[in-house]
Amino acid sequence: MPNQNQSNHNSTQQSTTPFSPEALLLSQQMAQQLTEKNNSDDEIDLAELWRAIWSGKYIIIVISIIFAASSVAFALSKPDIYKASILLAPASSDSGGGMGALAGQFGGLASLAGISLGGGSDKIALALEIIKTRSFLENFISKHELLVPLMASENWDRATDSLVINKELYDSINKKWIREVSFPKISAPSSWEAYNQFLSLLTISQDKTTSLVTIDIEFYSPDIAKKWLIWLVSDVNNFMREKDEQEAQASIDYLTKQLGNTEVSAMETVFYQLIEEQTKNMMLTKVSTEYVLKTIDPAQVPEQKSGPKRALIVVLGTMLGGILSILIVLIRHFTNNNKLTKTKEEISVS
Numbered sequence: 001m002p003n004q005n006q007s008n009h010n011s012t013q014q015s016t017t018p019f020s021p022e023a024l025l026l027s028q029q030m031a032q033q034l035t036e037k038n039n040s041d042d043e044i045d046l047a048e049l050w051r052a053i054w055s056g057k058y059i060i061i062v063i064s065i066i067f068a069a070s071s072v073a074f075a076l077s078k079p080d081i082y083k084a085s086i087l088l089a090p091a092s093s094d095s096g097g098g099m100g101a102l103a104g105q106f107g108g109l110a111s112l113a114g115i116s117l118g119g120g121s122d123k124i125a126l127a128l129e130i131i132k133t134r135s136f137l138e139n140f141i142s143k144h145e146l147l148v149p150l151m152a153s154e155n156w157d158r159a160t161d162s163l164v165i166n167k168e169l170y171d172s173i174n175k176k177w178i179r180e181v182s183f184p185k186i187s188a189p190s191s192w193e194a195y196n197q198f199l200s201l202l203t204i205s206q207d208k209t210t211s212l213v214t215i216d217i218e219f220y221s222p223d224i225a226k227k228w229l230i231w232l233v234s235d236v237n238n239f240m241r242e243k244d245e246q247e248a249q250a251s252i253d254y255l256t257k258q259l260g261n262t263e264v265s266a267m268e269t270v271f272y273q274l275i276e277e278q279t280k281n282m283m284l285t286k287v288s289t290e291y292v293l294k295t296i297d298p299a300q301v302p303e304q305k306s307g308p309k310r311a312l313i314v315v316l317g318t319m320l321g322g323i324l325s326i327l328i329v330l331i332r333h334f335t336n337n338n339k340l341t342k343t344k345e346e347i348s349v350s
Helices: 002-016 021-042 046-055 057-077 096-112 120-131 134-143 147-152 191-201 222-261 265-287 310-349
Strands: 082-090 153-157 162-165 202-206 213-219 293-297
Touching: 046 057, 046 310, 057 310, 082 222, 120 134, 120 202, 120 213, 120 222, 134 147, 134 191, 134 222, 147 153, 147 162, 147 191, 191 202, 191 213, 213 222, 222 265, 222 293
Parallel strands: none
Antiparallel strands: 082 213, 082 293, 153 162, 202 213
């Protein structure tokens, strides 16, 4: 009997040990059920999403209509913008070959003397950079009296072909700025503000293959955009011409002085050749109207607006309203479902 009791006790202990096959199988089944439950919770039920969207269809429609109407109103409130363009090419120079040859022979001597024998491509790059400089544009705005149309206009009246001036910024009758600004700004726009505003209207691009340059100006008035573009090209050509004229004259004066001081016949020949080329440069500055940038396709008054893209504004605004409304409906749906699930669990527990 003691042996039988001992065997029964051992069998009972073996059946209840946590490492028994029955316990391991039970734990695996529970883990599998838990994993399946978690996976089912993480899966997106497309049917449920559709039901949620369909149940909130009126909210989606109303919000989308509101956004569409707001987009239409915003698009119609924006004034038309016109873009004037001009196509330019580097102005050819008859003295390019002579200057290139001299640059190869006497480039070092000329550089020591402060004389430039560079090519036309350098002038083009320099001219395009000068157009975007603050000093050049500030002088351009002041010279052509562009401050009022640039900073105070808000639209263009096609019937009268005149700009519409914002009365809250500028008093056209008394010729006085009346805009309200905070310190340190003043009523009259500063040169820095005017420079940034004009720079935002200006676009310059160059084809690296053909070296052709395209300059665009966007503004409310198509006629004014064309005028500003023509003035801009003319002024940069004049600026480069005056700059080269001053440099050529200074070079001639310097070379003439050095020529009188030298007694070496070979150096006299060099100085004479340099003076000859600088004299040719001086002549070119006198006769060339389009000194650096030559017009290929002149600026025209644009007949079609370049902006705003009203149809695109309305489409994007409506899409934004639709997406936002769907998100609102889904968030409300799942929030309510979570609250309902928690309520049921609390009731079942109690």
